[in-house]
Amino acid sequence: MNQDNFPQYDRPFEALSRVDDExxxxxxxxxxxxxxxxxxxFMVVETLLLQIDPLVNFMFSLAQGWSWLLVLGAFMWATSYAEKMAHTSHDRNQQYLGLLLFVVAEAVIFLPLIAMALQYQAMAGEESNLLSQAAVVTLSLFTALSAVVLITKKDFSFLKSILAVGFIIAIGLIIAGMIFGFDLGLLFSGAMVLLAAGTILYQTSNLVHKYHTDQYVGAALGLFSSLMLLFWYVLSIFMSRD
Incomplete structure (x- = not known):
């Protein structure tokens, strides 16, 4: 990849809202x-990780109780660090490294869920195509929500505080579920799909109104994060249905 084709942070770049359409x-x-x-x-890394049976079994062993809280904590730390690299680094290589770290972290956290979905498919027989169906629904919703913002140019920055409160409540419910041993169920997954939809609107709004012309790696990371959150809970709903 020719780095000369990409802008660098040490030169002035305009806010995206001020540049021409081209x-x-x-x-x-x-x-x-x-x-x-x-x-x-993500698909490539996930496929490779699924071939490592000891790792899959280890992640399954961590997917219950307090151990999963430790996994979630490590995931949140890794993704936060990756976002910082992608958004604040002046080094383009650091930005790509941040995006790579984020993708790998997502692949690891998804490992037990994807492995379980594959088991569901195997038990259901050849007619089952759970993962593909969930992926199509996720991409369709992501595309539709992104199009709403890109076409209307509406500023959804007001969602920031709402999303922050929503995520705090969601984390609290997840922790409570692990402590007291109750299943959050389909209603929670549906609420999280709505929350993920809100993050897509918010991130796409940032794409239109907040970023500068050199920040496409950070913008991509934000959108990818929202896409993965949506996919997690769409897939969870499909698995509950089956």
């Missing part, structure tokens, strides 16, 4: 291109 379209193309690459990399 420059804005190029930024969108780069951002969603990186989202697609991150998604493809």
């Amino acid at each position: 420059t804005r379209a190029l930024f969108y193309k780069k951002t969603y291109g990186h989202v697609a690459l991150a998604t493809l990399l």
Whole structure:
């Protein structure tokens, strides 16, 4: 990849809201291109991890009780660090390293859920296509929500505080469920799909209104994060249905 084709932080760059349509379209193309690459990399890494039976069994062993809280804590730390690298580093290589770290962290945290979905498919027989169905629904929702913002140019920055409160409540419910041993159920998954939809609107709004023309890696990471959150709970709903 020729680095000369990409802008660097040590040169002035304009806010995306102030540039012409051609420059804005190029930024969108780069951002969603990186989202697609991150998604493809996630699929590759996840496929490789699923071939390592000791790792799959280990993640399954951690998927219950307090041990899963430790996994979630490590995941939140890793993804927070990755986001910082992608958004604040002046080094383009550091930005890509942050995106890579984020993708790998997502692949690891998804490992027990994907393995369980594959087991569901195997038990259901050849007619079952659980993962593909969940992926199609997720991508359709992601595309539709993104299109709403890109077409209308509406500013959804007001969702920031609402989403923050929503995530705090969700984390509290997850912790309570692990402590007291109750299943959060389908209603919780549905609420989390709505929360994920809100993050997609918020992240896409940032893409339109907040970023500068050199920040497409960070923008892609934010969108990819929202996409993965949506996929987790759409897949959870499909598994509950089956």
